[in-house]
Amino acid sequence: MNFKNHHQKKRFGQHWLVNNLILEKIKEVAELEEKDFILEIGPGRGALTSKLLDSKISRLHAIELDEDLIDLLNNKFRNDKNFSLQQGDILSTNLDSINKKITKVIANIPYNITGPILDIFVGRLGIISKNNYNKIIFLMQKDVVDRILAKDGNTNAGAMSVRMQLISNIRRICDVPPSSFDPPPKVFSTLVVFEPLRPEMRLDIKLEKYLDKLLRISFNSRRKMIRNTLNSILSAEEIEKLSESSQICFNSRPQDISINKWIKLAEACIKITNKNQ
Numbered sequence: 001m002n003f004k005n006h007h008q009k010k011r012f013g014q015h016w017l018v019n020n021l022i023l024e025k026i027k028e029v030a031e032l033e034e035k036d037f038i039l040e041i042g043p044g045r046g047a048l049t050s051k052l053l054d055s056k057i058s059r060l061h062a063i064e065l066d067e068d069l070i071d072l073l074n075n076k077f078r079n080d081k082n083f084s085l086q087q088g089d090i091l092s093t094n095l096d097s098i099n100k101k102i103t104k105v106i107a108n109i110p111y112n113i114t115g116p117i118l119d120i121f122v123g124r125l126g127i128i129s130k131n132n133y134n135k136i137i138f139l140m141q142k143d144v145v146d147r148i149l150a151k152d153g154n155t156n157a158g159a160m161s162v163r164m165q166l167i168s169n170i171r172r173i174c175d176v177p178p179s180s181f182d183p184p185p186k187v188f189s190t191l192v193v194f195e196p197l198r199p200e201m202r203l204d205i206k207l208e209k210y211l212d213k214l215l216r217i218s219f220n221s222r223r224k225m226i227r228n229t230l231n232s233i234l235s236a237e238e239i240e241k242l243s244e245s246s247q248i249c250f251n252s253r254p255q256d257i258s259i260n261k262w263i264k265l266a267e268a269c270i271k272i273t274n275k276n277q
């Protein structure tokens with residue numbers, strides 16, 4: 001079998017990236033160095049893999065779910081000593097033996113598993129990350145990136161925007177039309193770079209955990225004023241006191257509150273809760 005008669009599988013999100021300019025852009029954004037150990041999720045037919053291997057790097061380890069692609073990929077890169085391949089599901093692969101060495105994670109990600117991939121690789125608010133990646137470069141759905149990057153006051157702003165912006169620096173590189181893929185997906189994509197914050201740059205873990213809870217409660221009822229959602233964790237009297245002492249307008253809806261105000265609100269709530277104990 002060769003790549004041409006490999007049967008493309010929709011259920012694995014197989015949309016090959018065929019636009020050379022975008023392949024080049026990914027490589028440029030990756031700023032590859034000799035010391036880089038790259039993890040590539042879903043190499044597919046190896047178009048991006050080839051580009052990345054065409055640089056001086058220490059290693060590229062790829063994890064591909066589709067068994068039918070394994071021999072083809074191993075054959076394609078058989079002369080490349082920096083290349084290694086593992087068949088498996090990225091969501092359940094144990095990366096412990098290489099995780100500390102990986103410097104960059106790069107992928108044109110299968111869209112059906114975007115959420116869990118972000119959780120594993122970029123991390124989660126309220127959870128200390130064991131990863132040490134300095135860059136994560138993903139080609140992913142534009143609408144998800146719009147939500148991740150949304151600022152307060154924007155209709156796309158949500159718990160996800162605040163959570164992701166609190167744990168990582170995030171840069172949109174460019175939007176990519178469906179015509180850049182074969183077959184074209186139904187939606188636009190975006191090339192995005194995450195630089196996860198080092199543990200010492202993150203908020204205190206207890207504060208992060210509280211913020212996570214606060215965001216969940218508030219955005220579960222995004223049409224309600226926060227005055228009316230906070231009543232599940234604070235008494236009416238405490239809410240009144242807080243709304244007078246803090247600079248936060250309690251008649252705001254959650255999507256209109258800035259990240260700094262979320263932090264201030266969480267700190268104030270923790271103080272009240274501690275006093276009550």
Ligand SMILES: C[S@@+](CC[C@H](N)C(=O)[O-])C[C@H]1O[C@@H](n2cnc3c(N)ncnc32)[C@H](O)[C@@H]1O
Pocket residue numbers: 012013014015016017018041042043044045046047048063064065066088089090091107108109110111113
């Ligand atoms: C959007 S395609 C990208 C392929 C190739 N990197 C490219 O840019 O043309 C996604 C790739 O991820 C693979 N894949 C899907 N689910 C996966 C999973 N859970 N673990 C590892 N690879 C997966 C698919 O088989 C496919 O090769």
